[in-house]
Amino acid sequence: MRRMLRGSVAVMAAALLIAIPWLGSASLIQFGITTLLFAVLAQGWNIIGGYTGYASFGNSAFYGLGSYGTAIAMVQWRLPFGIGLAFGAALAVVFAVLLGVLVLRLRGHYFAIATLGLTQVTPAIISNLDVAGRNTGLVLPLLKGDALFYELSLGLLALATLTVFWISRSRFGYGLIAIREDEDAAAVMGINTTLYKVSAFALAGFFSSLAGGIHAYWITFIDPASAFDITLNVKMIIMAVFGGPGSILGPVVGAFVLSSISEVLATEISSLAALFFGLVIVAAVAFMPRGLADVARRYRKLGWRYFSQNIKANRL
Template sequence: MNKASEFIILGIITVVVAIAPVMPVIHISAFITRFLIGVMIYAIMAEGWNVIGGYTGYPSFGNVVFFGLGAYVTALSMIDFHIGFLISLILAAFAGALFAVIIGIPVLRLKGHYFAIATLGIGEIMMAITLNVPFTGEGVGLSLPIASSSLLFYYTSLIALAAFIIFLKLILSGRLGYGIIAVREDEDAARMMGINTVIVKIKAFAISGFFTAIAGGIYAYWSTFIDPPTVYDPIISVKMIIMAVFGGAGTILGPVVGAFIIMFLSDFLSTHFTLLHTFFFGGLIVLTAIFLPKGLIDLFSQKKIGWNYFIKNIKKYRV
């Protein structure tokens, strides 16, 4: 990354960090607050995918399972046990991490396509189970109490996102972080070097599950109603992936940038160009996969940005 773009990015971060906490207080409309809450929830999920898909190199296509689980644990603990929102959220987070460990032990032995589709299948199984067991309200869904103010969601998601980014930054500069990246680059070599790759992968998956479940919990209380087809929708998994990849998978800020830009474009198109919005996600995914497989962050860290960058990308991967 060159000096100028590093400086610009640092500048943007400083401004965001300074302004974000006071945004809702200095007025701004309810619409923007709502929009930002959505962005932050998706940013947490995209970052959650990034840990396992971007850094560890295990592209999960079923991360929505943690989102759904987090939403249901939060909802059930608030409705059935009358536990407060924040404690429920913490319970949900640990449930997400635990579930990641349980499914991770068999599934993380698979590689490539097989891992991707196995996670997709687990998402579908969880949806089917939730639809059929009595205490989850089956297909009817669950209604949560209505919160007094949307500021609660703004600050919870802001704190969760900030905590996630700081946590990730710390992890990545430590032993686990090097282990994770070693697994992505060459798993066999990593094992030869004495890294316990199984533990490393499971830890990464658990981190992913932990934070994605928090996003699910915030979403559940925020939307006040959840049902299995909404919170286990496989499209949500794909949205996480496209946000992370569009921004830059395997970078800390990429998924956050991706979440913001994609949510903004999606919102803008749906209000102004309804027909175009219909084709937005599909088109964006196709274009990103062909032209920007390494994401925006990689594009802006080039010394020179021009057509050559895209042509080079295509030439590299075509047959």
């Protein structure tokens, strides 16, 4: 019965999301595009951060490479959007593989710092390339079709979620979880940890780059500062952690909930929106550090003790 209920809710939610371009207003569609792309970014981070246990701060670099790859192909080489999107994704995946072989030898905060430095180096390189428009950026062809971009974003989120679903039930996914729990023990068990980690990093880069390419064509303009914005990486991590890292739907739920809260706060009390949004995040980390997915699993057994245990664990 529980599975049937969950399946029914999932089908109804999917039907509602699909119908928004025909039932919702223009502002709702635009909000939907932004939220769906954030959910894709959160799912991408979930692969490397949630399942593999490597807290990457460099996924925004893949987002920027996808944006610029798509823009360069369309503006400089006059190629169609589909080819440009594929070029941006290929560029990000190759970059992720080459970089992953090096930085994934690091662990913990050393890995986080290395990927954080990546987000500073990449825009500096892009801003000195003539083909990328240097600091001026690139203007893409205008296409008035928010409904199209909404459906593209929704389709990409479905693909990312199905990929995470496959990971959660595959030998590859079990290997990533083993690496997250104890990498040395996983290596002793015969898991090729380097191959698994680089593959997860490349998958995260793939989905992040596709989100960047769709967003670039939607807003029709990119520059290094916006394409490689470090706050994107912070937001995708927060959304994944809030919803539940290492789960299938947790990052998606986290993206939708936090995007909605942020939108309401920005509309009602714009001057204090960032403050209230930050307080929501702090409270969530203190009361449910493993995200909403963990609350859904354990609250029925523990009740309010679930939150009190987390408070004690965090020594608040």
